[in-house]
Amino acid sequence: MDIGAFFGTILWPIKWVVELILVAWHWLLTNIGMDPAAGLTWVLSIVGLTLVVRAALIPIFVRQIKNQRRMLEIAPQLKKIQEKYKGKKDQFSREAMSRETMDLYKKTGTNPLSSCLPLLLQMPVFFSLFQVLNGAQGGHAGVGPLNATLAKQFGNSSLFGIAPLHQSFQGALNAHPQQVAVMVIAACMVVLMTGSQFLTQLQIVSKNMSPETKASPQFKQQRILLYLLPFVFLFSGFAFPLGVMFYWLTSNIWTMGQQFLVIRNLPTPGSDAAKAREARLARKGKLIQEDGAVVLSLEEEPKKTTQRVQPVGKNRAKKQTGK
Known part of the structure; x- marks a missing residue:
């Protein structure tokens, strides 16, 4: 088989x-x-x-x-385990590090x-x-x-009666005569596909990563992929039939919107998106601290009521002081 x-x-x-x-x-x-x-x-x-x-x-x-x-x-606990066995390359240390890591995974689920x-x-x-x-x-x-x-x-x-859904940019280019309408529509679709893919990844890299993640070597690799992957889609997209490109574009738009909602409402702790969410909640008076206290915004702080002091006449003042 x-x-x-x-x-x-x-x-x-x-x-x-x-x-x-x-x-x-x-x-x-x-x-x-x-x-x-x-x-x-x-x-x-x-x-x-x-x-x-x-x-x-x-x-x-x-x-x-x-x-x-x-x-x-x-992640902080994993980092402590890694630092504990840093520089130790013997088999016993590697096994101990692996065992402690697996125990942490098991304990935290x-x-x-x-x-x-x-x-x-x-x-x-x-x-x-x-x-x-x-x-x-x-x-x-x-x-x-x-x-x-x-x-x-x-x-x-x-x-539109001019662009077969089974045709691709490459096929239209090699056709005799060339199908210019298909090439124009396919080129627009490729640009939209590539742009939506880039914006989706840019949302994550620019807004939804903590400072610790941005300082890691993996982040640098992800930044490279951020600009490299669109070129892969840019060139491979010219071989996709129009019908498949409509699926791909719709899926990308869905992903972009879904990612926007997740970053806005469930951001990574410590990221720029998390700070922006905390600021929004603080303005609405809905920010809850770890101890359960509600942080009110300046606009919603309870107003202090002060009682006005009535003026006291000279004779009345003497009676109050006993003079």
């Missing part, structure tokens, strides 16, 4: 569900009056498919955020690999999405509800 057939067997149920959602959106849009063969109908079906899949992955994303927070909480697990679980879903969309645009029937008729209809559909 070759690798392709092996992965095809594993992804079969996921692809079936993906096709079901895609066809369901196409059926819904068709029943509200849209042309079933129009490129716009299929583009909106792809957008609907992406939104359903990303919404289903929200629990996994929340779990990833929680795991990352736990790792941040035990954390796992360094757990933060990567959500990403690993998402990969089969995204890979199935790509295969379904790419195969359908070639007119090939899927493994489930996407039958040969719908697949052919999808493969022959064109956006």
Whole structure:
């Protein structure tokens, strides 16, 4: 059994569900009056498919955020263990360091690999999405509800009647004659895809990292990737069919919005985003300290009531002093 057939067997149920959602959106849009063969109908079906899949992955994303927070909480303790065995390269010290580290993970209920697990679980879903969309645009029937008729209809559909969804920038460039409309739309899509990917990562690097993380060597590597990865998407995107690029762009926009909400409401402790959130809560009088005390903003401090002192006449003053 070759690798392709092996992965095809594993992804079969996921692809079936993906096709079901895609066809369901196409059926819904068709029943509200849209042309079933129009490129716009299929583009909106792809957008609907992406939104359903990303919404289903929200629990996994929340779990990833929680795991990352736990790792941040035990980071000082991990650093103490590393400093304790710093410079010791004998086998006994390495085993002791490993044992203490694992005991810390067990005690706090954390796992360094757990933060990567959500990403690993998402990969089969995204890979199935790509295969379904790419195969359908070639007119090939899927493994489930996407039958040969719908697949052919999808493969022959064109956006605005001039840009086939199965076509890519590279294919339009090599066509005779060249398909200029496809090249323009594809180029715009690539720029939007690359820009949204860059902004999403920039949000994390610039606002949601603690000073300790920014001082680490890993941060420098992440800064390099921040500017390197967009170029990878920039060049690889020219080989993606238009339909796949609509999925990718929709997914990027979802990620960007989701990341914005997480950074705003659940920022990394000590980061610029956390300081900005504390300032917002302080202005609203909702900032709670570790001891449970509520910090009121200057505008909401209770006003002190002072009683006005009435003027006292000379004769009355003498009586009060007994003089």
